């Protein structure tokens with residue numbers, strides 16, 4: 001069975017919902033920024049064409065049933081401030097991987113934490129996922145701290161796991177288990 005589609009996940013300030021073509025202008029602001037893509041596996045978008053190519057890749061991935069590309073929309077004004085990707089869904093092991101991005105203009109306003117709390121809650125609840133994992137470059141201070149604040153456990157480091165932008169990079173592995181999440185291991 002594929003990873004079930006997600007219609008919309010509502011939080012006080014945000015709606016996390018599937019990406020649409022109309023989001024690409026806002027997403028060009030997010031991904032057209034070297035500070036945002038520094039630790040990401042794709043190049044900084046230079047144009048609308050880069051956005052369309054990314055969307056086509058994400059739609060193809062979604063069609064495999066192992067991935068859902070979502071965006072984080074701000075309820076107050078409909079602005080898309082970031083993305084959440086659920087991917088590498090393994091039905092047999094009830095496991096998936098998490099990726100996320102917030103535009104630089106919106107950093108440190110609690111958007112990533114608010115969106116991921118809701119998305120992980122949905123995955124562990126309605127989707128009956130047992131384990132969520134994430135890979136983070138050890139130099140990505142914001143992302144490492146974010147996951148720890150959400151209660152993810154640093155389980156180890158894989159050496160030179162990726163070649164990212166021409167450089168071999170280590171990867172921190174984080175995991176969160178459903179029972180840990182439900183018992184509320186998160187930082188205050």
Ligand SMILES: CC(C)(COP(=O)(O)OP(=O)(O)OC[C@H]1O[C@@H](n2cnc3c(N)ncnc32)[C@H](O)[C@@H]1OP(=O)(O)O)[C@@H](O)C(=O)NCCC(=O)NCCS
Pocket residue numbers: 035036037039040100101102103106107108109110111112113114135136137140141142143145146147149
């Ligand atoms: C990582 C990222 C998504 C965080 O988004 P954000 O909306 O700014 O994060 P939040 O405001 O929700 O922060 C939640 C917590 O994460 C931690 N955190 C976030 N940014 C941080 C930073 N720059 N330095 C240290 N800790 C940070 C803090 O614990 C923070 O809680 P606090 O503000 O109460 O101290 C954002 O920096 C980003 O998009 N970076 C570029 C893309 C990226 O690296 N994605 C992850 C790839 S693995």
